[in-house]
Amino acid sequence: MTSALNKKLWRDLWRMRGQVLAIGLIMASGIGVLVMGLSTVEALDETARAYYERYRFAHVFARVKRAPTRLLADIAALPGVQTVEGRVVEGAILDIEGFNEPVVGQLVSLPSLTTSRLNLLMLRSGRMPAANSDDEVLISEPFARAQSLYAGDTIKAVLNGTWRELRVVGTALSPEFVYAIGPGALMPDDRRFGVLWLPELALQAAFDLEGAFNDVSVSLLRGARTQDVIEAMDRILDRYGGIGAYERADQLSNWFLMNEIKQLRTLSRILPTVFLLVAAFLTNMVLARLIALERSEIGLLKAFGYTRGQIAWQYTKFVLAIGAFGVVLGWVAGYWLGWYETNLYGEFYHFPFLLYRPAPTAFVIAALIGFGAALLGALRTVYSAASLPPAESMRPPAPPMFRQLGIARYAFAQRLEQLTRIIIRQVWRWPVRTLTTCGGIAMAVAVLITSFQWLDAIDHMVDVYFRQAQSQDVTMIFAEPRSIEVAHDVARLPGVRVVEPMRVVPAKLRYGWREQRESLQALPMQQRLYRVYDSNGKALTLPPQGLMISSMLAEMLQVEIGDRVTVEILEGRREVLQIPVAGTFETYIGSPAYIEERALARLLRESQTVSAMHLRVDSLQLPALLAELKTLPRLSAVSLRAANIQMFDETMARTLMIFVSFFIVFSGALSVGVTYNAARIALSERGREFATLRVLGFTRAEISYLLLGEIALLAALALPLGCFIGRMLARLIVAGFKTELYRVPFVLDGSSYAWAMIITIASAALSAVLVRRRLDRLDLIAVLKTRE
Template identity: 40%
Template sequence: MSPLDTKLLRDLARIKGQVIAIVLVIAVGVLLQVMMSGLVASLSETRRAYYERNRLADVFAPVARAPEAELARLAALPGVARAEGRVVGAALIDLVEEAVPIQARALSLPDFGEATFNTIYLTAGRLPEPGGRDETLLLTAFARARGIAPGDRLPVTMNGTRRSLHVVGLAEAPDLLYIGVPGEMMPDPARVAALWMRRTELAAAYDMQGAFNEALIALSRDATEAAVLDRIDALLDPWGGTGAYGRSDLVSDRFVSEEIGGLATMARAVPPLFLAVAAFLLYIVVGRIVQSEREEIGQLKAFGYTNTEVASHYFKLVLAVAIAGAALGCLLGVLAGRAMIPIYLTFYNFPFLVFRPDPAAFAIGAIASVAAASAGGIIVLRRVFAFTPAEAMRPPAPPDFSRTITFTGRAARLLDQPTRMVLRGIARQPWRTLALAAGIAGGMALASGMTTIYGAFDRMMDLSFTVIDRSDGTVVFTHPLGEKAALELARIPGVFSVEPVRDVPAILRNGRETHRGSVTGLVDTPEIARAIDARMAPIALPDKGIVLSQALADILNIAPGEMLTVEVREGRRPVLEVPVTKVATSLIGAPAYMRLDALNRELAEPGRISGARLRVDPARAEEIWRLLKDRPTVAGVSVAKDARASLQKLMDQGAGSARYIMGAVAFVITFGIIYNAARIAFTERARDLASLRVIGFSKGEAAFILLGELAVIVLAALPVGSLAGYGLTFAIAAGFSSELYQIPAAFDPFSHGFAASFVLGAALVSGWMVKRDLDRTDLIAVLKSRD
């Protein structure tokens, strides 16, 4: 080992505290890079393999009822490679322990052999026998949540007929990766299900013998999806086609894609922040070492070491820190990624999901760490080349403090000597002070911004269930009924109020921009479920026109006053031209609102409703729900209490715990900055502090002078960091909001206080560690040392 390498090991041991702090900062950045990139790769690759092996269809074309002969015509369309029909229906599962019927999707399996598309993945039991009456497969996630196993009986209502189905197996399917509770969009495995039966059995239940109500289609390699969708719609229009759509509009795939996109965004945006902080810290640390070892550098050069050899010695220190941080980050990233997998399996119905680190993430993390560290070190190492042996062995010129602040008059009387020394110390090095404050403010901004975003889910839940939709439950009918149905609901004992609604599936178009969704008809002056503006005030629905949510207006690139084309996909399926009158605030989904009577008038179906929202007596709620599930015209009931509990569970298991992760992130960044700054200040001023102790200053006064500067900088950085975090909140909210959900950005005092507590905690720990070393200082040894 060369003498310089021996010196390198001694230097690392001497500044081990600072090295550990910088290594942790680098490690957190690489951890996030490896974990998030690995999750993106794992989710993307698992989804791709699952879709490919189980042959997920490229296009889904729902219809009211089409004869089997139409499948041949579909397959003959230009751009279509293959086509298959299946039967899909809504069902209700009536469990004895549940007052509310559980909504389910019933899907057909071929009588013989495997399906051409969307083949199931059997996780337990066996397939239903061909011709096996009342045999069914059940969605694995629902079965596990309810403790149902192959061999159990399941009471199900299908098309108004009660049946007792024999569960023979558990399964999953590629088009059901994500399955939310109808009308809620949030996953709850215990409250939503899917079941599969042989085609003949299911066709008989839904009066689909010799027909299908959903076509599954594979596109040829050279097909243009938009053109093929138009051809499919034209062909199926006479049979009640509601509009074909591709994978990108499949609800299941959209949710997974949004999650992958969010992770990819975080992987690109967050790690560079940590690496920039690490580069800044290394710049300070290496700069201090070079400055304090001027004489040694001069002696090395005088004994024949070249500029390159001396600079390489200090550059090796930088590389050692960077490589150690990258290695630790890679290891922790893999462990963190594996710990996240069970959470994703809770929300997504993957048959398997294994964390596979992205090899590129290791390379990017290591290279970026070395590059960032090198950038911080190289700037300092220029001084090494500039030193000549004679110049380096001379003590540096003392700093010029002639322009420092002075205290006279009342300020001199009010401020004691240690306080004045603290303030002068801050004023003497303004650039270092600003850089240190900026680093601390950056850690505060990241923590407060991200914590506010996660706290916004609390506000989203409160607004959704107390301002926008104040119902206790929502009833959905099997088909549009007359307004008499709402009156019948109002006569149920315990029902306080009823508001009828009508949801009409539609394709909304504005030029080239389109959206597949629905239009919701509300009463003239709704009190239970309302459209609200940005000030949370209810919007009066116009007699003519439509109110769009902000998310939908952004998707369609449309503003109030412009005309919107609404292609209704129900009943006579008219094409409407309606003006956009206002834009509403929405938090979940992308709804569009019209007055109920105006919507029915446009459809030429006066007095029709598809459901109702209820306010009920809490003491009689369970009795009401049990009564409703016995009515044949009720397709489902969504209880607000259960919906809120599902959303709360999602927050507690996912977003809620992330608040503390971001708090820890802020702690690591702030600790790394403050501890290094405190250690460097201690090293630079050890002789001055020892002199103060000798002339009569106490340990506490000496510590106050050293750490008081850092305390002032930290306290000054907190409001700056809070302000920056406030701005960062809006940027993050805009980046992560989508059609599926919108994040309400606002100032959250709790989140900013929560972030500030972590920053102050890091400062206190750093200060305590430095003060401990200060109290142990050997005054005689320090005073004998040369500058």
């Protein structure tokens, strides 16, 4: 008996192979996205942990003005501290032959007498600089690749006001600079920012730090309390100009990487749900109609002694077979996509190796969810099949009660030709079927809209953050705060038309038990170049007193307007201030805190100083200005707004277009699967009706119009529903991607809706072509001989 049922199972699967393939593709899309997300997160997380462990990435970091090397022994004696290493870390302006713009370099010292104990380098080419050399340098591999620098090439640099010529001897990678980003930048730009490692003695001599350090890294023993070590290090380094120790989670490169992993986790949870829900709907729809067509067979099986459990298991195996096809295909697609995505991230995050070896967990979770979705969709239908009494199932189902449709009373309905009225009547009389098909097509539209929303959001972010909020062409960042009088000297540089000062002060902001490390940015009350700009499109005037903070920072500190925030300044006299929150604003990037420049000077009890200058420049004289900036002695960085926009566009456009392309393919599969299933099942149910109409003289075009017109009507009804669902789904994803790093705005242009609908209509048209071919090959004699 079991063998007979198995034969029937395989015949049913082969007979309905089109529907099985369509459902399997939808399920595979969801499982593929799920496996891709989980495996990529796992790969990035495992690669980062392995890289950090093998190359001894520190747990705690601290910057200091100047501290004697004897303090390292005091730090090493702290409870929980395992290893301590002091270094010299400074910024410099580099001049690369053949590249007109100033390049920002971060100089890091290498121990002269011993090998590094923390933040080890992986030598990628060449050799390490000689310990007694004063001109040999090791450079970061991405920087060398972007600038086409090789061993033996030279780089000119301004070290503490002195021109030096440095000779490249090799390239390396470091766990500190997995995400190498320059001052004031949002994206890595390997052409304009590079890391250079020099011998310790050479760098100490260049910056007058003999026998001293200005940067310290610490690794901790297992179980040590990080916060206790940070507080103890702050006490030791306080009198030497320490600006506050911080843990690995706040280290810039690691912070960017962990935010990316967090967002990937969000993506891997939301989008697969859409595909798997639609697969569940389709499984239910296909199985329900299969059971409706096989009522008499079910009755015969029961009459021959098959039990209710055997009948239920028969149709459950049908569902499991579809699920198995989708799961295996999804596993293969997810593995490949995960490998591709991991390598894509490897281009932005500079790892010396990538560990893509997905654990079975991701595949098991995906399989359980896939089979669960299929079984959930078929549960009610399987139960109804098993519960049919033999006598009742032997009879054909009662035809639906004929009644005149409500819309038939209206004049416009009377003017419709007969075939169109048949289509409307068919859609109206099967509301569950109609809603299921519309829902599936709507989900395809929704996924496309959520994909295109990312493109719209990034365009909006670039427009607001770079074009509306910022009008400067160049930003100069000084190595040390300078008197406000330097603005007059800067104004005399070639091509400078407008100068706007900016003061940045490192600080800790506390409210109650909550604390955030965030620099205070002091600007003029009314800014001309670098504006405090609300995401609603409004440039804000800074209050004469108090802080203007982003809504993200207000949320993290749980403060409201009028609350007084404790601000601990991490430089100079390390003032501890009580400053009220005067206002909040919404921004997409970071969590900044602004204060009026004169108000900050009063609070710090100092004359007005600047740490950066924003410049508007005559474009014709920009090359002359850049050449001049390369020679200025006290600059640590130069940032060009045009270069930042270009890099942001290139990086985001490349990654987003890849992801959007993925989801266009997935959504196309979703739309094809839903429409093909609906049309094929309608054809199998109404084959006798269509054959009868053909015998009565209706043409193939008219019969096709009856079948495909119904699908077209359902697709037309689904498009606005899909736009609504897509809008809600996009809001959900935007909320899930909210991090300290950036918030994705909810922006949807009309063109995104249009493209989503066009792609869905094209997918539905492809399904219609496939079904039309089957309709044209309909065997009229065989269909009409079939018993009712």
